[in-house]
Amino acid sequence: MSALVFIYMVFIxxxxxxxxxxxGMQIPWNKKDRTGENFGRLAVxxxxxxxxxRSYWLxxxxxxxxxxxxxxxxxxxxxxxxxxxxxxxxxxxxHGLTKINTYKIWxxxxxxxxxxxxxxxxxxGARGIKVCKRWQKFENFLTDMGERPANRSIxxxxxxxxxxxxxxxxxxxxxxxxxxxxxxxxxxxxG
Ligand SMILES: [Zn+2]
Numbered sequence: 001m002s003a004l005v006f007i008y009m010v011f012i013x014x015x016x017x018x019x020x021x022x023x024g025m026q027i028p029w030n031k032k033d034r035t036g037e038n039f040g041r042l043a044v045x046x047x048x049x050x051x052x053x054r055s056y057w058l059x060x061x062x063x064x065x066x067x068x069x070x071x072x073x074x075x076x077x078x079x080x081x082x083x084x085x086x087x088x089x090x091x092x093x094x095h096g097l098t099k100i101n102t103y104k105i106w107x108x109x110x111x112x113x114x115x116x117x118x119x120x121x122x123x124x125g126a127r128g129i130k131v132c133k134r135w136q137k138f139e140n141f142l143t144d145m146g147e148r149p150a151n152r153s154i155x156x157x158x159x160x161x162x163x164x165x166x167x168x169x170x171x172x173x174x175x176x177x178x179x180x181x182x183x184x185x186x187x188x189x190x191g
Contacts, residue, residue: 040078
């Protein structure tokens, strides 16, 4: 070690060029000490190791896990991975809820068509509207229609037709209103 490096370390960086029994590695004289810095959920605990002139830092996440991160990646890493996992879990929950909503719609149309005690039965079941054989199983309904998109409900294109793949679509309230209007116009013409 040259005298210059020694002076630089001791007086400018405030480091001691000898091992004091510090945890982890000593910071090389030409590297900035990142210990104690925070990046999202991560706090830099100590220098883990250096390799090819690059420093790797041992970081501790608020969740308790540790992660070793290269200096260049410090500013773009925000957690040990738990943040990403939480986001994925949130998406999965939303996805699950969408599926439940679709199920409720499917259950609803079966009620309208087959439960004579249902209030809306007279507009459906009593008029001979059926749910096709394939759609007696929810899985098939889900395969054919997909999950219900936000703010859409199931609409039968032909009002006298059954609930079946060729006669159903996920429609917006506006589309449904248009369809109803066309229907009443047709009914007037027929009538
Ligand atoms: Zn974490």
